[in-house]
Amino acid sequence: MATGKPVGPVLRMSDDADAIIAAIVDDNPGQEVTVVDRGAYTRVSGDGELRVTRASIERHLGRGFEMRQLGGMMSAFAGRIEMTSEAVRWLLKGQESRETA
Amino acid sequence: MARMAREKWHDIARDVDWDLSYVDYEAVFPEWMSGQGKIPRDAWARWDEPYKVTYPEYVATQREKETGAYSVKAVLQKSRVFDQLDEGWKSVAKEHFGAVALVEDLAVYAELRMARFGLSPAWRNMAVLGALDETRHTQISLYFAHELLGKDPQYDWAHKAFRTNQWAAIAARATFDGMMMNPNVVDVAVQLPFTFETGFTNVQFVALAADALESGDINFANMISSIQTDEARHSQQGGPTLEILIEHDPRRAQWIIDKTFWASARLFSVLTGPAMDYYTPLPMRKQSYKEFMQEWVAGQFVDQLRDYGLKKPWYWDEFMAGLDTWHHSMHLGVWYWRPTVWWNPQGGVSPEERDWLHDKYPRWEEQFGPIWDVIIGNVNNGRMELTLPQTMPWLCNLCHLPIGTAGSPRNEKYPVRSYPLTYNGRAYHFCSRPCRQIWWEDRDTLHDPTVIERLLGGQIQPPTVEGILTWMGLTPDVRGDDAYGYQWARSYEGSTTKTRPFVTEAVAPSQPAADGLPVPVNAMFADDLITQLVVLLDSDTVDEAARKVAAQVVGRRVPPREAGLVVRLDGRVLPGDITVAESGISPMGVVNVGWAE
Numbered sequence: 001m002a003t004g005k006p007v008g009p010v011l012r013m014s015d016d017a018d019a020i021i022a023a024i025v026d027d028n029p030g031q032e033v034t035v036v037d038r039g040a041y042t043r044v045s046g047d048g049e050l051r052v053t054r055a056s057i058e059r060h061l062g063r064g065f066e067m068r069q070l071g072g073m074m075s076a077f078a079g080r081i082e083m084t085s086e087a088v089r090w091l092l093k094g095q096e097s098r099e100t101a
Numbered sequence: 102m103a104r105m106a107r108e109k110w111h112d113i114a115r116d117v118d119w120d121l122s123y124v125d126y127e128a129v130f131p132e133w134m135s136g137q138g139k140i141p142r143d144a145w146a147r148w149d150e151p152y153k154v155t156y157p158e159y160v161a162t163q164r165e166k167e168t169g170a171y172s173v174k175a176v177l178q179k180s181r182v183f184d185q186l187d188e189g190w191k192s193v194a195k196e197h198f199g200a201v202a203l204v205e206d207l208a209v210y211a212e213l214r215m216a217r218f219g220l221s222p223a224w225r226n227m228a229v230l231g232a233l234d235e236t237r238h239t240q241i242s243l244y245f246a247h248e249l250l251g252k253d254p255q256y257d258w259a260h261k262a263f264r265t266n267q268w269a270a271i272a273a274r275a276t277f278d279g280m281m282m283n284p285n286v287v288d289v290a291v292q293l294p295f296t297f298e299t300g301f302t303n304v305q306f307v308a309l310a311a312d313a314l315e316s317g318d319i320n321f322a323n324m325i326s327s328i329q330t331d332e333a334r335h336s337q338q339g340g341p342t343l344e345i346l347i348e349h350d351p352r353r354a355q356w357i358i359d360k361t362f363w364a365s366a367r368l369f370s371v372l373t374g375p376a377m378d379y380y381t382p383l384p385m386r387k388q389s390y391k392e393f394m395q396e397w398v399a400g401q402f403v404d405q406l407r408d409y410g411l412k413k414p415w416y417w418d419e420f421m422a423g424l425d426t427w428h429h430s431m432h433l434g435v436w437y438w439r440p441t442v443w444w445n446p447q448g449g450v451s452p453e454e455r456d457w458l459h460d461k462y463p464r465w466e467e468q469f470g471p472i473w474d475v476i477i478g479n480v481n482n483g484r485m486e487l488t489l490p491q492t493m494p495w496l497c498n499l500c501h502l503p504i505g506t507a508g509s510p511r512n513e514k515y516p517v518r519s520y521p522l523t524y525n526g527r528a529y530h531f532c533s534r535p536c537r538q539i540w541w542e543d544r545d546t547l548h549d550p551t552v553i554e555r556l557l558g559g560q561i562q563p564p565t566v567e568g569i570l571t572w573m574g575l576t577p578d579v580r581g582d583d584a585y586g587y588q589w590a591r592s593y594e595g596s597t598t599k600t601r602p603f604v605t606e607a608v609a610p611s612q613p614a615a616d617g618l619p620v621p622v623n624a625m626f627a628d629d630l631i632t633q634l635v636v637l638l639d640s641d642t643v644d645e646a647a648r649k650v651a652a653q654v655v656g657r658r659v660p661p662r663e664a665g666l667v668v669r670l671d672g673r674v675l676p677g678d679i680t681v682a683e684s685g686i687s688p689m690g691v692v693n694v695g696w697a698e
Contacts, residue, residue, distance in 0.1 A: 006284055006400075009304075012310070013314065017631050038308075039314045039315055040310035040311045040315075040326055041308075041311060041326065044454065066158075068154060068161065068162050071154065071162050071330060071333075072169070072327075074331050074333055075303075075306070075326045075330050075332075075333060076299075076329060076332075076397075077333060078404065079404070080408065081152050081337065083151065083153050084107070085107050085109050
C-alpha cells in the first residue's frame with residue numbers, strides 16, 4: 001500500500017461497489033485513492049482520512065441513496081469512522097504511540 | 102414523508118437515562134459485572150459511538166441484508182454448485198460452521214451483558230443492536246449448514262461441535278468464555294468488539310470470503326461477508342469504551358488487549374491458517390494466511406492500536422515469527438490426528454503445493470518437509486496405521502492447543518518444547534511464554550482442565566484412542582479422514598521410508614500394571630512437531646522409557662536411524678539402565694528423548 005496511514009472502507013461484492021468507489025474518488029480531490037480488488041472484497045484506501053457524501057453516491061448510482069445502506073455493503077474498514085446521514089469519514093486521529101520506535 | 106435528520110434527535114434519544122431512587126447504583130451496576138474499576142462514574146457521559154444507527158435504520162438495513170443472503174441461497178439451492186465444490190474447500194466450510202455457529206450464540210449473551218451492565222445508555226443501546234446482530238449470525242450459520250446435512254453428516258457439527266468435548270471445541274470455549282462470559286463488560290468491550298471483532302474476525306469473514314468466492318462457494322462467501330457488515334458496526338462499541346478506559350487506567354487497557362490478541366492468534370492458527378494454506382485448492386488461493394494476517398491484523402489493527410496511543414503487545418516479535426510456523430504445525434497435527442476432527446483435512450502437500458509453501462514460507466521445507474516425507478512414505482507403503490495416532494498431544498493449560506504448535510521443528514528461536522510451571526504442588530504446561538504469563542495473571546479465573554488432565558484424572562473411559570474419540574462425541578461417520586483419499590501422496594510413489602512400528606494399546610492405563618506404577622509424562626522426541634502424553638512405568642528402565650516415547654514418533658513423523666536413544670531430564674543425560682523411579686522422572690514432568698550422537 002502506497003500510503004503511510006491507510007484508512008477507508010472494505011466493500012463486499014455488490015452491484016453498487018463501483019459507484020461507491022467512484023463517489024469516494026470524487027469526494028477526495030487531491031488524495032491518492034488506492035483500490036485493491038480481491039474478488040469478494042475491495043479495499044479502498046486513502047492516507048490518514050477519506051470521506052464520501054450521500055450526494056456523490058446518488059450521482060454515481062443515478063438514484064436515491066440513504067447513508068445507512070452503506071452499512072450493508074461495508075464488511076470492514078481501516079481507521080476510525082464518523083457517520084452522519086449526509087457523509088461518512090474514515091480517519092486516524094493521529095495520536096502518537098508512547099512507543100519509541 | 103420528510104423525516105427529521107437523525108443528527109437532530111438521535112443523540113438525545115439514546116442518552117435518555119434515569120436517576121435511580123429506589124435502589125442503589127451499585128446494586129444495579131455491580132462492579133463485578135460493570136467493571137468500573139478506576140473510572141469515575143461521570144466519565145461515561147462522554148461515551149459516544151462513531152457508527153451511528155437508529156433503530157428504524159437498523160431494521161431496514163438488516164432486512165435488506167437478510168433478503169440478499171437468503172435469495173442468493175435460494176437460487177443456488179436449485180443448482181449443482183455445491184456438488185462441484187472441491188472436497189478440501191468443503192472442509193473449510195465444515196470447520197467454520199462447527200467452530201463459529203454457536204460462538205455467535207455466545208456472542209449474543211456477551212452483547213446482552215453489555216446491554217444490561219454497560220455504564221452509558223448510548224452503549225447499552227448499541228449493544229442491543231449487537232445482540233440482534235449475533236442472533237442473526239447464529240441463525241444464518243445454522244440454517245445454511247442445515248441445508249447440507251442431507252449431503253454429508255459432518256455438517257451436523259455446525260450445531261453439535263460447541264456442546265461436545267472435542268478438543269478444538271474445548272479450546273474455543275476456553276478462549277471465548279474468557280473473552281465474553283467471565284469478564285466484566287468493560288473488559289468484554291475491549292476484548293470482543295475492539296480486539297477480536299476489529300482485529301481477527303475480518304480474516305475469517307472477509308479475507309476468507311475471497312478464497313471462498315474463488316473456490317466457487319458463492320453462498321458461503323455471501324454469508325460470511327454479510328455477517329461481517331454487522332461486525333463492522335457493532336465492533337465500534339470497543340473504541341469509545343477503550344478511550345475512556347485508557348484515560349483512567351491505561352495499564353488495564355493494554356493488558357486486556359494483549360492477552361486477547363494472543364489467545365485469538367493461537368486459535369486462528371488452527372481455524373484459519375490451515376483453511377487458507379492447505380484446504381483451499383492451490384489455484385484458488387488469493388493470498389497466503391501470512392499475507393492476509395499481515396494485511397488485516399499486523400497492518401490495519403496495529404495502526405488502530407497506535408491511534409489510541411497503545412503499544413504493540415510485548416510478545417510482538419514472537420507473534421510475527423509465528424505467522425511462519427504456527428499454522429503449519431497445527432495443520433500437520435490436525436491431519437495426523439484427523440479422526441479427532443469433524444471435517445476432512447486436505448493434506449495439501451503435493452509437489453506443486455509444496456513449491457507454493459516453500460515460496461511463501463522459505464523455511465517450510467526444512468522445518469516441515471522431513472515429517473511429511475515420513476508420512477508420505479507410510480501412505481505409499483500401505484502402512485496407514487503409522488499415519489494415525491496412538492496417543493494424544495500434550496495440551497496447553499491456557500489455549501488448550503497442542504504444545505509445540507507455538508514453535509516448530511528446527512527452529513532455534515521458538516523450538517518445540519513445553520514451558521512448565523509448578524503452582525500449589527501441581528504441574529502445568531504451556532505452549533509458549535505468553536500463554537504461561539497470561540495464565541499466571543488470570544489463574545484465579547481459569548479452571549478448565551485440558552483433555553490430558555481429564556484423561557489422567559480417569560474421566561475418559563476406556564483410556565484408549567477409541568475411548569477418547571467417543572468421549573469427544575465423534576461418531577465413526579463423522580471422524581475426519583484425508584479429504585482426497587490420499588491422492589496427493591501418490592505423486593511421490595517410488596519413494597520409500599523404512600518403518601519401525603511399536604504397538605501400545607492403552608493411552609493411559611486404567612489401573613496400575615502389576616509390575617509398576619504408571620508415570621504419565623509430557624514427552625518430546627527430537628525433531629518432532631509436538632510434545633505428547635506417554636505413560637511410563639516407574640519400574641521401566643530409562644532405555645525402556647526411551648523406546649516407549651520413540652514408539653509414538655519414530656517411523657511415524659521422524660525417520661528411523663541406526664542410532665541409540667538417550668533420555669534427557671533437565672538437560673542432563675540419564676543412564677539407560679536405572680529405573681524411571683530412580684531417575685527422577687516424575688509424573689506430569691517433561692522428558693526429552695533423542696538420538697545418541
